[in-house]
Amino acid sequence: MIKAVRGTRDLLPPETGLWNFVEAKVREVMRAYNFQEIRTPIFESTELFARSVGEETDIVSKEMYTWEDRGRAESDKGQSLTLRPENTAGVVRAYIEHKLWDRGLNKLYYIGPQFRRERPQKGRYRQFYQIGAEVIGPSTAGSESPARDAEILEMLATLLDCLGIKGWTLQLNSVGCPADRARFNAALKEALAPVAAQMCEDCQRRAVTNPLRVFDCKVPEDQSIIEKLPRISQFLDEACRKHFEEVQAILKGVGVPFTLNDRLVRGLDYYTRTAFEFTTEGTLGAQNAILGGGRYDGLSEALGGPAAPGIGFAIGEDRLVMSLAESAPVVAQKPDVYIAPLGAGMNVEAAKLARQLRSEDLIVELGDETFRLKKSFDAAAKLGARFVLIVGENEVKAGTFALKNQETGEQVSLTREELIAYLKKILKKADNH
Numbered sequence: 350m351i352k353a354v355r356g357t358r359d360l361l362p363p364e365t366g367l368w369n370f371v372e373a374k375v376r377e378v379m380r381a382y383n384f385q386e387i388r389t390p391i392f393e394s395t396e397l398f399a400r401s402v403g404e405e406t407d408i409v410s411k412e413m414y415t416w417e418d419r420g421r422a423e424s425d426k427g428q429s430l431t432l433r434p435e436n437t438a439g440v441v442r443a444y445i446e447h448k449l450w451d452r453g454l455n456k457l458y459y460i461g462p463q464f465r466r467e468r469p470q471k472g473r474y475r476q477f478y479q480i481g482a483e484v485i486g487p488s489t490a491g492s493e494s495p496a497r498d499a500e501i502l503e504m505l506a507t508l509l510d511c512l513g514i515k516g517w518t519l520q521l522n523s524v525g526c527p528a529d530r531a532r533f534n535a536a537l538k539e540a541l542a543p544v545a546a547q548m549c550e551d552c553q554r555r556a557v558t559n560p561l562r563v564f565d566c567k568v569p570e571d572q573s574i575i576e577k578l579p580r581i582s583q584f585l586d587e588a589c590r591k592h593f594e595e596v597q598a599i600l601k602g603v604g605v606p607f608t609l610n611d612r613l614v615r616g617l618d619y620y621t622r623t624a625f626e627f628t629t630e631g632t633l634g635a636q637n638a639i640l641g642g643g644r645y646d647g648l649s650e651a652l653g654g655p656a657a658p659g660i661g662f663a664i665g666e667d668r669l670v671m672s673l674a675e676s677a678p679v680v681a682q683k684p685d686v687y688i689a690p691l692g693a694g695m696n697v698e699a700a701k702l703a704r705q706l707r708s709e710d711l712i713v714e715l716g717d718e719t720f721r722l723k724k725s726f727d728a729a730a731k732l733g734a735r736f737v738l739i740v741g742e743n744e745v746k747a748g749t750f751a752l753k754n755q756e757t758g759e760q761v762s763l764t765r766e767e768l769i770a771y772l773k774k775i776l777k778k779a780d781n782h
């Protein structure tokens with residue numbers, strides 16, 4: 350048997366209903382904050398991720414699905430391509446490519462699959478879905494303002510609350526500007542030099558190449574060493590400190606609770622200043638970061654574009670849906686009406702009625718004229734249909750149809766017109782219960 354590839358999975362109904370619910374809510378909230386959707390390709394040049402996410406990150410150094418795409422003709426140059434491990438790089442690439450600075454401040458969101466070759470476990474997949482947003486534009490359009498950071502964070506708090514995610518914590522830090530980080534890196538290197546030899550192989554390498562990445566280390570034995578390292582908070586310059594204070598002041602003003610966490614450096618190199626994660630308790634086990642994000646003021650320039658400060662986030666949709674499913678069981682979709690055509694020629698009549706009922710927003714399932722009545726009733730019961738409508742030759746001739754309420758067993762005979770009015774009335778009443 351051919352199975353889904355390790356780390357990938359099928360999303361099946363009724364759970365897909367929960368995914369649709371989440372995405373519909375997201376679109377509603379994004380609209381209220383004036384975000385608009387962007388869709389970028391799921392594969393990009395490998396160079397894009399190397400230059401944005403960073404060569405030394407776990408993502409780029411170990412987790413990307415990369416292949417050499419040969420040209421189709423002799424004259425075509427081959428190039429290295431990669432399935433996107435995240436979507437910020439693609440959005441900034443598109444910002445530069447399409448000169449989106451002409452539009453001032455861009456508020457963009459996306460929903461789609463990302464790919465990382467991680468060790469699969471609960472809440473961690475090799476194909477997973479992100480719901481993300483990016484605010485990016487010229488500084489003059491206000492893209493650098495702490496008001497943008499606070500707006501994004503307040504939007505996330507609102508979204509999680511209205512989705513019914515309970516017990517989330519906003520972990521907040523500032524990772525400063527490149528100059529702050531250069532001083533921090535120097536201090537880290539110095540602090541790591543005498544202890545690096547006792548750390549894992551990855552950390553020994555990071556201690557030399559990109560010491561900040563030591564904070565990504567998950568090896569338990571290394572944690573006591575990491576605990577004692579200097580923190581970025583001690584190295585912020587005046588402007589970064591002020592920016593961070595203003596973000597916090599607005600969050601306090603609008604009543605969004607947060608926890609300062611100066612160990613939070615995030616696993617991607619492009620971050621500057623505000624960095625954050627939202628975590629949830631319990632349900633997700635080790636994978637408790639439901640979303641992460643931050644500012645990336647130098648990213649556009651690193652990719653050859655103009656200065657374009659930005660801030661964004663990405664929610665792990667798989668994790669979000671998982672924590673929702675644990676608090677509220679998913680409800681399967683059930684037809685309002687099962688139409689049972691009875692005898693030769695009745696498929697046409699049933700199809701006509703189905704078309705009419707569906708145009709009235711009812712969920713309709715159709716049987717087949719070869720089914721005996723018992724078979725149709727069994728099928729309707731299996732689907733959980735609320736009504737069965739019988740369409741036989743006699744009914745069509747008389748212009749009245751037998752409608753059976755599956756819950757009460759009550760059966761009524763109705764004309765086409767009465768049928769619609771009756772169903773709408775009853776189903777609407779039931780919805781209100």
Ligand code: HAM
Binds near residue numbers: 437472479665
């Ligand atoms: P990230 O922290 O790498 O950030 O990923 C964001 C979220 O994606 C994580 O918090 C997690 O919920 C989810 N996630 C990551 N890897 C997996 C996986 N293997 N399986 C399931 N879920 C996963 C970014 O990707 C940045 N682009 C976010 C951002 C946008 N920063 C600024 N703008």
